Amino acid sequence: MSRKVDDRRLAVGIVALEFAAAVSTFVASTLLPIIAADLGARDRLGLLIAGGTLGLFVAMPLAGTVLRRLGAGRTLALGTVFYVGGLVVAATAQHAWVFALGQFTAGAAGGLLAVFGISVAIRRLSVRLRLKVVAASSAMWILPAMVGPAATLALEHVAGWRWALLAPVPVVLAGRFLVVSAVRGEAAPSGDGRHLRPAGLLVPAGAAAVVLADGVWLAAAAGALAAVAGTVVLLPAGTARLRRGAPAALAAMTLFGAGYGGADSLITVLLTDEYGVGPARAAVVLSAAPIAWALTSLLVTRAAPERQVPAAGLALTAAAAAVLAAGPREFAAALVAWTVGGAGVGLAYPGLYLRSTTPPASLAPAAPRREALAAELATAVITAEAIGGLLGRAGGGALASLDDGAPVAYGAFAITLALGALAATRSRAPLCP
Structure with a gap:
């Protein structure tokens, strides 16, 4: 019975995390044209939208190692500090590259917590419960989709895009706390070490080259090829x-x-x-x-x-x-x-x-x-x-x-x-x- 209760708590935590991700996604997408115009970065869209995902991916191979060394509690504290700090940097940025750096930091901090929790969920939950989690996670996008963009624009109109960008922080932190508490005491997956192979770094390095190429298409093409090669290495045979x-x-x-x-x-x-x-x-x-x-x-x-x-x-x-x-x-x-x-x-x-x-x-x-x-x-x-x-x-x-x-x-x-x-x-x- 205890295992079933733990699995259900873990499922609820994953669904809550999906709700937090939905809120953040709609805020970022709604504000993108406004941020690009304010920062004069219409020609640097890749820099504005890829920073958080790039940070998340860089954090993925490190998540298991960090959790094993620091434990869930310290990892949660460290991730929280860097997540909030990264968003503050993005919200106060005056240049596109500073905004991207803040988003990268926030994405990396979130990745330290999210990857481990979801990985444990997939390994532990039955197929039947996994399908329910996928369906419930999809449902978590309905309310943010209906309310999020309008609420974001209203807040942006009243307080500006910088404050609107910070609005999801309480929701995201609540989701992170739920997931970490649900997997507290769970051993980090032993397979994480396979992702520390140097070839795996080709993906974020290649994507970064595409983002930073700034019209130099030879560099962008080389980055894309490197990312594809890294993808082949990371995914199963x-x-x-x-x-x-x-x-x-x-x-x-x-x-x-x-x-x-x-x-x-x-x-x-x-x-x-x-x-x-x-x-x-x-x-x-x-x-x-x-x-x-x-x-x-x-x-x-x-x-x-x-x-x-x-x-x-x-x-x-x-x-x-x-x-x-x-x-x-x-x-x-x-x-x-x-x-x-x-x-x-x-x-x-x-x-x-x-x-x-x-x-x-x-x-x-x-x-x-x-x-x-x-x-x-x-x-x-x-x-x-x-x-x-x-x-x-x-x-x-x-x-x-x-x-x-x-x-x-x-x-x-x-x-x-x-x-x-x-x-x-x-x-x-x-x-x-």
Whole structure:
């Protein structure tokens, strides 16, 4: 009974953390055009949007080591100080690079806590409870999506974007405390050391090169190649070759993170620049996709996992990104397209997440190899989505920083999501002989 209670507490902590992430995401996306204009950084969008994700990814390989050496309590204290300090630096920045440094610090501090908690959850929770956590986590985006952008704009109007940027801090800290308390006493995953290999540093180094290339496309291309090489090293064997089952699902998750994560981070910039709408109407479109995602996800997780359609969902989201890239420059068209894109993610994400973290059925449930593989997949799915999001924000920000570059970025996102749909067609595990 005690184990069940602990698992439920852990599940609640993960869901609370997702709510905190939703609040932070909507605040950052809503304020992006305003921050870019105030800091004179319209041509440095990658620097503004990739800093936090870059910090998170740098922290991922360090999380287990820090927790083993400092313990959950000290790690929580250290992460809290650096998280708040980083956001204060970003909120008081007068230059884009200072803003990015603050976001990087806050992202790294949050990563020290978040990665360990989610990894433990995936390893400990049953498939049934994992699906419920995924569905509940999706639902946590509904209220922030409905209220967050409007509340952020209202606070920005009254107090300015700097205070609005700090508004999510209490919510984020509450989520972090819940997760850390739920996993207190849990040993850090022993597999963390594999991510300390030097080749793994190619991902953040390559993404940073893309962000800092500043129009030098040879440097940006070299950075992108380095990031792809690092991704191949970090993810399990067979991922790059789209081996059937979890490896192909992880490849699809990486491409999803790049395509959807990049598109979602730049949607307000696309609308204000290319569609000529104000921040309030852009915020409406920003909210549409996660609401559709959450509601669709809640519906599909009631069906059997084998009936879920990750490939079709990602293809639908790819089509939505293509419409935003080349469709009519009408507010209604953007609203419908991005709502459909969110529904596509809702169709794809639960099944894709489950397939990414499920070892082959050929392994006995109690086999040591199955338990070791489950731990590896738990870390891999976090890594895959984080890498995808980092590369999508970095690359998309670099493209969107060009003159009339936002539609080009959305064309790239559409292609990336279409490739994710192709990878997802191989995500179903092969039948046992």
